[in-house]
Amino acid sequence: MNAPSATSPRRAIVLLSGGLDSATCLAIARDAGFDCYCLSLDYGQRHRVELEAAGRVAMALGAREHRVVRLDLAAFGGSALTDRNIDVPTAGADDGIPVTYVPARNTIMLSLALAWAEVLESRDIFVGVNAVDYSGYPDCRPEFVAAFERLANLATKAGVEGNRMTIHAPLIDLTKAEIIRQGSALGVDYGITVSCYQADEHGQACGVCDSCRLRRDGFHAAGVTDPTHYAA
């Protein structure tokens, strides 16, 4: 972590989904002293209440700015999170890559963060990917993050000019319980976050999808009271 000095805060781009992980990631970036510019992607996801949650989280955790970029990934289809003809699975994680995987989502989000970073002359991007509880997603692994950092340093003016870009993935090796404990210690109010893949329009979680299950188990394992209202 390249912590900036207190007198001249450095800017960081923080990818924010409205879920538990990215909220914790923002709290960590703020705690490290960064001025945080949060970016959310409106990619035609089913769980649009996530975007409202992202706005609440950005404000609650003192982000400098929050931008939502619209991009219609649903046009490509292929995921239960964007394609209404594919059911969201509720039976627990299978082997292999789950159907909730959105093609190239983290690659796209990091690319957009990179564009904004160049404009803001930020050299730090935070992303809340996690390889422990989501190991089925290829773009949540440490080798993916390292490859993107390498790319970022070849793709950009900053990189070419020798101002090294860093992709921070502070949650990558943490269990859900460890993430929740760390965020709680930093004052994150998880009651305003939404993890559910199929939350209703008020943000109420279904309680049965993979994401709800991981979240519920995480609070239990962390010994932290779960503020989520589950339907089931």
Added chain:
Amino acid sequence: MNAPSATSPRRAIVLLSGGLDSATCLAIARDAGFDCYCLSLDYGQRHRVELEAAGRVAMALGAREHRVVRLDLAAFGGSALTDRNIDVPTAGADDGIPVTYVPARNTIMLSLALAWAEVLESRDIFVGVNAVDYSGYPDCRPEFVAAFERLANLATKAGVEGNRMTIHAPLIDLTKAEIIRQGSALGVDYGITVSCYQADEHGQACGVCDSCRLRRDGFHAAGVTDPTHYAA
């Protein structure tokens, strides 16, 4: 180049801007026997006639499909191609990175191509980047393309499952004249392409911007008649 067999054409994603380079790139992909799915980005560029040109080129060169994805990069600002407060330079290439550089554009476009490739189960992406005449852009260099290919193989289901993704950049080492000669041999009608950074609404080229200058010089050096109507 992994040429597919004639009996079962493989699918390729081809990034298409409507300019001379990407039209040539599509012709090369078709000539190699790929079924081509063309992707253009509507990123709030000034030269929107490019997108119409992309549609004409896709049809003329027998693409299977052409999709335009909207993404408002202008929201981030920072380039003369998207920001109307920055003048398009006309005095020839400076040293260093030109102001017409769009932050992370090729990274973003390749990421979107990757998403569509995953959905179509395509393992081949074609991009018309060129390191000779555009050496000021960091994301047009061979090391950038290689880094993206590496990332693509870590980021995707196909890569994880051992189906190697290839990023084809067949123009990367060619001069503009060589590109024009190759495209002409493959039957590309350059009269329907638009390269100009500030073409008018009929697609007429200004004749003075860097892109027009490179194009004009390229036809001259190739000994091929330039079909472009320049205003100046």
